[in-house]
Amino acid sequence: MNWKNSLISRLEWSGEIININGKQKVAWEIAAKVKDGDILGVGSGSTSYLALVAIAERIKSEKLSVKAITTSIEISMFCSKFGVQQTSLFEHRPDWLFDGADEVDPDNNLIKGRGGAMFKEKLLMSSSPVNYIIVDESKMVQKLNTRFPVPVEVYPQALLHVEKELKQLGANSIVLRPAKGKDGSIITENNNLVLDCNFDEVYTGLEKDIKTITGVIESGLFIGYKPEILMAANN
Numbered sequence: 001m002n003w004k005n006s007l008i009s010r011l012e013w014s015g016e017i018i019n020i021n022g023k024q025k026v027a028w029e030i031a032a033k034v035k036d037g038d039i040l041g042v043g044s045g046s047t048s049y050l051a052l053v054a055i056a057e058r059i060k061s062e063k064l065s066v067k068a069i070t071t072s073i074e075i076s077m078f079c080s081k082f083g084v085q086q087t088s089l090f091e092h093r094p095d096w097l098f099d100g101a102d103e104v105d106p107d108n109n110l111i112k113g114r115g116g117a118m119f120k121e122k123l124l125m126s127s128s129p130v131n132y133i134i135v136d137e138s139k140m141v142q143k144l145n146t147r148f149p150v151p152v153e154v155y156p157q158a159l160l161h162v163e164k165e166l167k168q169l170g171a172n173s174i175v176l177r178p179a180k181g182k183d184g185s186i187i188t189e190n191n192n193l194v195l196d197c198n199f200d201e202v203y204t205g206l207e208k209d210i211k212t213i214t215g216v217i218e219s220g221l222f223i224g225y226k227p228e229i230l231m232a233a234n235n
């Protein structure tokens with residue numbers, strides 16, 4: 001599958017009608033922030049992809065020396081495709097990071113992980129001093145878990161235990177994420193499963209409480225990271 005088809009199938013899977021024009025403008029805003037020598041944290045998803053394309057064009061035309069630390073194999077493959085050099089957290093920490101999100105609340109708390117990459121996304125956001133999140137109006141909510149479930153990455157053999165504990169924390173629906181078009185479940189890049197959960201209430205300590213369950217690798221709740229939100233216009 002070539003990169004265009006891969007992007008299109010991802011957008012079809014998400015069922016999202018994305019506003020390419022508005023996001024494209026923000027992608028250029030992100031590209032304009034790149035400085036020679038920067039180590040960039042690169043998020044996953046269709047919005048991060050647009051920003052990466054814009055950055056790759058700038059790197060190429062201005063012969064910038066920039067390295068990316070990626071959050072998923074998919075975006076890593078796009079970096080290779082577009083000639084963006086890569087490094088890892090073994091060698092570097094990012095100077096800054098860009099990513100998308102599924103929901104943003106008024107305090108800039110996030111739900112991420114529709115692509116199942118929340119473990120590496122959170123690791124990079126924790127490692128980066130400056131974080132930009134690109135969204136459009138459709139991602140803004142008054143309370144998290146309004147439109148999207150909270151994804152929880154789980155070590156497979158811990159599934160039953162984690163489900164029981166999540167219910168104790170107020171999860172009223174827990175769905176094992178299915179792999180589209182195939183029998184079976186989504187397997188993450190870390191060989192784990194994803195549970196999509198709806199909670200009675202996303203209270204302030206919920207992210208930490210989920211993380212303390214043995215068998216949970218990471219959740220898609222990003223509370224208190226205070227990223228800068230870059231809003232894509234609707235036209």
Ligand code: 5RP
Binds near residue numbers: 043046111117
């Ligand atoms: C992937 C993510 C994405 O950033 C999030 O799903 C938003 O994706 P998109 O930019 O395609 O709307 O968290 O794990």
